[in-house]
Amino acid sequence: MAIDKNQILASLENVKHPETGQSIVDMGMVENIETDGKKVSFMLKTRKPKDPFAASLKKTAEAAIKKMDDGLDVSIEVFSPPVIKAMQDDPLSKVKNIIAVASGKGGVGKSTIAVNLAVAVAKTGARVGLIDADVYGPSLPKMFHLEGERPAVQREGEKEWIIPIEKHGVRVVSIGFFVRPEDALIWRGPMATNALKQLLTQTDWGQLDYLFIDLPPGTGDIHLTMVQETPVTGAVIVSTPQEVALADAIKGIAMFEGEKINVPVLGLIENMSWFTPEELPDNKYYIFGKEGVKKLSEKMDVELLGQIPLVQSVREDGDIGRPSVLDENNPAGKAFDELARHVISATEKRNKEKPPTRKVDIHNPQG
Numbered sequence: 001m002a003i004d005k006n007q008i009l010a011s012l013e014n015v016k017h018p019e020t021g022q023s024i025v026d027m028g029m030v031e032n033i034e035t036d037g038k039k040v041s042f043m044l045k046t047r048k049p050k051d052p053f054a055a056s057l058k059k060t061a062e063a064a065i066k067k068m069d070d071g072l073d074v075s076i077e078v079f080s081p082p083v084i085k086a087m088q089d090d091p092l093s094k095v096k097n098i099i100a101v102a103s104g105k106g107g108v109g110k111s112t113i114a115v116n117l118a119v120a121v122a123k124t125g126a127r128v129g130l131i132d133a134d135v136y137g138p139s140l141p142k143m144f145h146l147e148g149e150r151p152a153v154q155r156e157g158e159k160e161w162i163i164p165i166e167k168h169g170v171r172v173v174s175i176g177f178f179v180r181p182e183d184a185l186i187w188r189g190p191m192a193t194n195a196l197k198q199l200l201t202q203t204d205w206g207q208l209d210y211l212f213i214d215l216p217p218g219t220g221d222i223h224l225t226m227v228q229e230t231p232v233t234g235a236v237i238v239s240t241p242q243e244v245a246l247a248d249a250i251k252g253i254a255m256f257e258g259e260k261i262n263v264p265v266l267g268l269i270e271n272m273s274w275f276t277p278e279e280l281p282d283n284k285y286y287i288f289g290k291e292g293v294k295k296l297s298e299k300m301d302v303e304l305l306g307q308i309p310l311v312q313s314v315r316e317d318g319d320i321g322r323p324s325v326l327d328e329n330n331p332a333g334k335a336f337d338e339l340a341r342h343v344i345s346a347t348e349k350r351n352k353e354k355p356p357t358r359k360v361d362i363h364n365p366q367g
Contacts, residue, residue, distance in 0.1 A: 003040060003068060005033045011064045018053050020148055024061065028167065031079075040065055041075040048152030048163065054078050091161070092200070092230060094207040095129070097347050100226065100235040100263070102256070104248025106217035109271040110238045111139045112318055113308065114214035116325040116333075117236075120340035122169035123325070126209040129164060129171040133226060134216040135195050138176030144168070145321025151177055154204070162203040168323060173203050193225040200229045210347075227261055227360040234266040234350050234357075236305060236343065241270060241292030249293070253300060263357055266346040267303035268293050269339065272310040276331060284309075303346055306339030308332055 012030055013023045024030055024044070033042040044061060046054050055078075062074045092098070101117065103110040114130065122128040132140040141147045144167045151173065152163040164171035175195050205211060213230075216222050226232065235256045239249035249268065256263040270293035274284040287310065297304040308314075311332040317324040325336040 003035055003065075003072065005035065007068065008033055008035070008040060008042070008065060011068055012061055015057065015061050015064050017057065019150075022148070024057060026145070029057075038069075038071055039073045039075070041077070044076050044078045046078065046080045047165065048080070051080060054080065091202070091204055092211070095205055095211045096209050097233040097351075098211045098213065098230050099266070099343070099347065100213045100215055100223075100232050100256075101238065102215045102223070102235055102252050103217050103238040104245065104250070104252040108217075108238050108240045108245055109308075110217065111143065111214055112314060113238050113269055113271055113339075114212055115140065115143045115318075116323045116336040117339060117343060118170045118210075118212045119168045119323045120325045120336045121210055121212075121344065123337070124340060124344065126344070127207060128169065129173075129205050129208045129211040131199055131203070131211065131213050132172075132174030132176060133196055133199070133213050133222060135175045135222065136216055138174045140172060140174040140214065141176040143318050143321060143323070144170075144172055146172065146174075146177070147321075149177060160202065162199070164203060164205065168326065171205065171208070173199055175199065193222060196222055196225050197229055200226070223255065224360075227263060229359065231357045231359050232263045234264045234347060236266050236269055237302075238269045238271055239293050239296075240272045241286070241289040243289070243292065245288075246292050246296050249296065250300070253302065261360055264350050264354060265302055266343065266350060267305035268297045269305050270294060270307045273307040275310040278312065281331065303342075305342045305346060306335060308335045308339065 009025055009030065013025050015024045016022065017024060017027060020027065027047070029045050031043040031045050044054070044058055058076050058078055062076060065074050066072055101110060101114040111134065118128050118130040130140065132138045141149065146165060146167060149165055151165050154161045154163060162173060164173045166172070213226060215226065237249050237252045239245045253265050255261060256265050272288055274286050276284055294304050294307070309332055311330065313330055314324045314332045317327070324330050325333045327333045
């Protein structure tokens with residue numbers, strides 16, 4: 001009988017990587033499956049330049065497929081990313097735009113916005129990175145279904161460089177890859193800021209069109225460290241429509257556009273704009289107030305970049321590590337695609353009208 005791709009993937013689900021315990025399918029290691037009668041071929045793509053388990057995984061994968069039909073001719077090509085021979089001192093030198101994703105307060109869905117925005121921009125063909133700077137409560141490993149993953153670390157001389165994990169077209173780095181979340185929660189300020197410095201300055205991002213930085217809520221040491229270590233192109237502020245969230249959003253705008261920081265605010269993003277039940281897709285219920293962020297954007301003359309509805313599937317998708325923007329039938333997914341277009345447009349406009357942002361020197365504020 002003929003073997004189809006779904007049968008092959010189902011068989012390879014049983015092949016687990018010894019280092020992570022995940023299947024090679026869930027890890028995204030299986031690519032370019034082709035079948036022709038009794039012939040089966042695919043690419044086994046390793047996560048790091050020299051995976052010591054590559055040979056055994058290839059052998060196990062071949063055995064798993066032949067278990068379906070011992071007469072199959074199985075061809076597996078192992079592909080490993082090249083070893084980087086030389087690294088620049090400034091790993092951000094090839095990053096065109098660095099965008100901070102911030103919120104005045106917690107609980108407004110900032111990380112959900114950051115993840116879906118990054119994936120949506122990557123869907124346009126842009127090269128995208130995402131750094132989880134919320135060092136006290138890193139959530140990106142869960143939202144990308146990368147819990148338990150560890151990025152490869154490459155040594156060059158006395159320096160060690162983190163190689164981002166790529167998922168859904170986005171290069172991802174999070175402090176959650178290196179520590180348990182409960183350990184991060186008890187860090188004191190200097191420990192947290194030093195951790196962020198390492199992620200920013202010791203990661204090999206390569207060439208990127210956009211690097212999004214998911215900041216912790218509020219305004220504090222982490223935000224100050226970021227603008228001192230990186231030339232931030234612009235910031236987007238996430239808020240829900242209710243008054244208490246809007247008051248904190250105003251503080252966020254004031255921080256970025258203050259004299260000492262002077263980072264342009266590209267615009268505001270209204271999350272949880274309205275609730276739409278699945279059984280009543282045309283109904284809108286304004287649980288947190290109507291168009292509060294839109295009114296604030298008009299008042300402060302800051303662009304409204306997007307309004308994201310409160311949809312149950314967004315929460316469910318986040319819990320299982322699948323960004324909602326990947327679902328074309330999800331109303332929130334369509335809103336994230338539109339948001340990405342507006343953020344790209346706002347960034348291009350900012351770059352035409354304003355000079356590049358410099359790293360902040362607290363003793364010598366930008367003019």
